[in-house]
């Protein structure tokens with residue numbers, strides 16, 4: 553090393569030494585001036601818990617998020633929040649403990665709850681008792697603790713729906729309290745109904761699901777979903793089939809089966825821009841009556857027919873192959889029997905809808921509503937020119953058939969809902985000063 557190099561090395565050494573000393577002094581100063589409460593600080597523990605501190609070199613890490621002991625975010629500034637920087641198990645344990653505390657809080661019994669549930673259209677032709685979709689028409693049910701039992705209702709079917717404990721909302725609430733293993737308190741119910749009553753659009757399933765969810769919230773009881781779909785189990789066992797309740801719970805198109813142990817459902821993707829054009833007759837069609845016209849057995853060729861159609865239906869929906877929908881909704885299991893016995897307007901209306909541009913049409917649920925799918929919607933109905941869409945001409949054609957058969961009714965145009973039931977209001981709310989659930993629930 554020559555002289556110049558030696559000088560250079562000495563200067564570098566002195567400079568880095570000074571730099572290190574300066575950094576250390578600044579660090580010390582910072583530590584003294586910084587309030588400990590909302591900072592992340594590291595120092596050697598004097599009283600570290602045995603499990604994490606005594607056997608290896610450790611640091612106290614003041615986690616600004618959580619307090620390990622209370623799980624309370626507000627007390628997260630506690631000096632006792634201790635963590636090994638590389639101890640993932642401990643970190644997870646603390647996070648789970650914190651989440652449990654939040655879950656505990658949200659699992660407290662509530663005074664009152666409002667649940668919003670969608671209409672649904674079951675079967676979609678061949679998918680008898682297994683396929684259905686959520687329809688963008690919503691009923692709102694409020695259930696509150698009260699001195700005595702009462703049901704009040706407004707909207708569709710407000711007059712007709714049972715006002716005693718045979719109302720399916722009450723059935724749902726009871727099932728929830730039984731599941732929670734808690735006694736059911738006296739409750740009052742208010743229903744704002746926008747789902748046509750007993751018309752094949754799942755008003756009964758919506759009532760069951762609304763009741764179960766309301767009951768669970770009031771009782772402060774959470775159910776697991778992963779690997780069990782517990783809510784679906786309760787709802788489908790009351791209804792007897794999952795084709796309405798699964799879309800009411802999860803939204804979208806659903807296909808559901810019983811696997812021998814439990815109900816299992818899967819979402820079928822749905823094509824974008826699809827509209828639902830529904831002819832809803834003025835008369836009531838009870839599902840029990842429409843099931844009574846069906847025989848217990850069908851022929852092998854009819855079974856084969858339906859198997860092929862249902863496969864085509866799921867394939868067409870999943871791939872957005874709208875041209876195949878008209879084959880996919882064909883059925884020999886219940887529509888011909890129901891048309892013959894109860895709904896003579898059904899097949900002429902399906903034909904008229906398809907000829908005027910619908911992708912397909914079928915009996916909604918057990919009827920009497922007839923559902924047609926149309927395409928071409930882009931955003932809201934009111935933001936697009938009529939001639940770019942087929943719903944108006946399809947509606948007109950369906951109405952003409954209804955008139956020619958002397959069936960009074962109305963047309964409703966809406967779409968599938970990708971969203972299912974949801975809690976829209978709860979007292980006391982789930983939201984806190986730290987977290988806001990949507991709509992400030």
Ligand SMILES: Nc1ncnc2c1ncn2[C@@H]1O[C@H](COP(=O)(O)OP(=O)(O)O)[C@@H](O)[C@H]1O
Pocket residue numbers: 713714718719720721748749750751752753754755756757759837838839840917918
């Ligand atoms: N809250 C409720 N809303 C609608 N229907 C109810 C309710 N509670 C009990 N029901 C019973 O369910 C029947 C309607 O169900 P259903 O015949 O399957 O038609 P939908 O296609 O509308 O589900 C009613 O006739 C009534 O007996």
Ligand SMILES: N[C@@H](CCOP(=O)(O)O)C(=O)O
Pocket residue numbers: 672673674675680681682751752753754755756793795796839842843886916917918919
């Ligand atoms: N798979 C059932 C569907 C009944 O639906 P709903 O809306 O009429 O209750 C059937 O076809 O019976």
